[in-house]
Amino acid sequence: MKIALLNALTVCFLVLLLAIDDSAYARSVSNDDTIHKLEKGEEKKDFNFVSNSNLDVVKRDSLMEVQCDGLECAAEVAGVSGGVPSVWKRGLVTTQLNLTLLLQEHTQTASNVLKKFRGRTLGYVTPWNSRGYDMAKRFRTKFTYISPVWLQVREDPDHVPIITGTHDIDPQWVQDIKIGAEGDELEEEGPAVLPRVVYERNHISWEDGPLIISKLLTLTDEHDFDGIVFEIPVMEETVDMLQQMARAFRAADKLLILVLSRSSKDGEMPVTHELFNKLAPLVHCFSMNAYDVSIPGPNAPYSWLKKTLEKMSPMERQRILMGLPFYGYDNTEAITGSSYIESLKVNDVAKIRWDAAAHECQHTYTAETGSRHVVFYPCLQFLQDRLKLYKAYGVGVAIWELGQGLDFFYDLL
Structure with a gap:
């Protein structure tokens, strides 16, 4: 009898915990516009970190800076890890040219050598x-x-x-x-x-x-x-x-x-x-x-x-x-x-x-x-x-x- 009563109390306690957790989850969903319920027939998509995030990468040892957003960032980060970024990403196209940076960077060219200027x-x-x-x-x-x-x-x-x-x-x-x-x-x-x-x-x-x-x-x-x-x-x-x-x-x-x-x-x-x-x-x-x-x-x-x-x-x-x-x-x-x-x-x-x-x-x-x-x-x-x-x-x-x-x-x- 005591054992049955103890089991019943345990079940009630677990149900109460689940109800509290569901209530908290429901409140978090209602306060977050980025989360929505799946409509009938809609497939659940994998979360894409790149397309749902902003990214700032600064590598101080090589004095190069990448600032990008969303999918555009994927290509830029790949460019940084796979080679030398452009002078734009390194902050060198400026009217306030840093002498030390110029002496350090002038021999470094971007890995991407495709034509950028559209004219002849x-x-x-x-x-x-x-x-x-x-x-x-x-x-x-x-x-x-x-x-x-x-x-x-x-x-x-x-x-x-x-x-x-x-x-x-x-x-x-x-x-x-x-x-x-x-x-x-x-x-x-x-x-x-x-x-x-x-x-x-x-x-x-x-x-x-x-x-x-x-x-x-x-x-x-x-x-x-x-x-x-x-x-x-x-x-x-x-x-x-x-x-x-x-x-x-x-x-x-x-x-x-x-x-x-x-x-x-x-x-x-x-x-x-x-x-x-x-x-x-x-x-x-x-x-x-x-x-x-x-x-x-x-x-x-x-x-x-x-x-x-x-x-x-x-x-x-x-x-x-x-x-x-x-x-x-x-x-x-x-x-x-x-x-x-x-x-x-x-x-x-x-x-x-x-x-x-x-x-x-x-x-x-x-x-x-x-x-x-x-x-x-x-x-x-x-x-x-x-x-x-x-x-x-x-x-x-x-x-x-x-x-x-x-x-x-x-x-x-």
Whole structure:
């Protein structure tokens, strides 16, 4: 009898506990909008941590920061664990550039090397900055065109036009750019290779045109070039030959890009609109200088670039690749990325400042001789502001030149 009574009391106690627990659970459900009852026929889904959570990851040892939300975070966290994140995630695209962070991070490039800038992108490569050859191969998928600066139009002792510089041509490198090097993880088709040809004679006659055109087309066929970038003063005296050249290149299924000098300080085009319109329907596009404006001082002031773009017609903008410098100036001396970094290391540089009017980074230092130096060299914010401006106006980009930049510049392209 006692045992039966004890068992009954135990059962009543357990029922009471369950009722209390159910009541507490019911209250928690009613106060949480994120929990709902399954409707009839609805399947219970597994809880997805990524899509239902926010995540901030900070790795202080490598000074990289990831801030993302939901499903977007899954890709970013995978990117951090599997390689180097972009300059955006590392907090390097800023007007308040940290000198120590710059020196630590400039050689680190994102593992993702796919093209980001949606417009057409041309990259120049020069023999005197041979590092550009490696950069072009490493980041070839980011470019529409690669232009090695190899060739010149000169003349022989009899004043007959000849093509020089062919000793610089590297056939294997050309193929590596176009189709990828052996073992290249990205097997996508690469950019078109169009060597730059600069006209170095101080005169031209009407009979020279056909001979020059013929020699250039023969050269492109022999070396599997996709065309050329041709630099010659664009003016009334040369327009006839350039029209002939454009038609001949088009007939041969080759690309012809013409080089234009920079605009005036008022933003006026270096050629008249009438002359531009004579050539635009025939050539592939134009590569336009957009730097060396105020030396010493800002290299490519933002307001000047914007003014230049505003004075172009929409049709003209569609045919333009605007210059983007990967070099800067120490007073009046041009400097590349390597010399810039060395200067920051050996000189007493207090701070890198942002010139809000020009949208350029600059710093000062005093040399051992006592002379004061002002340095303007591209920072990531400098590049990003111009890429954003070019995208807004529908122009492409022509980078001078790949061997002069810092490694992490390529994250933005």
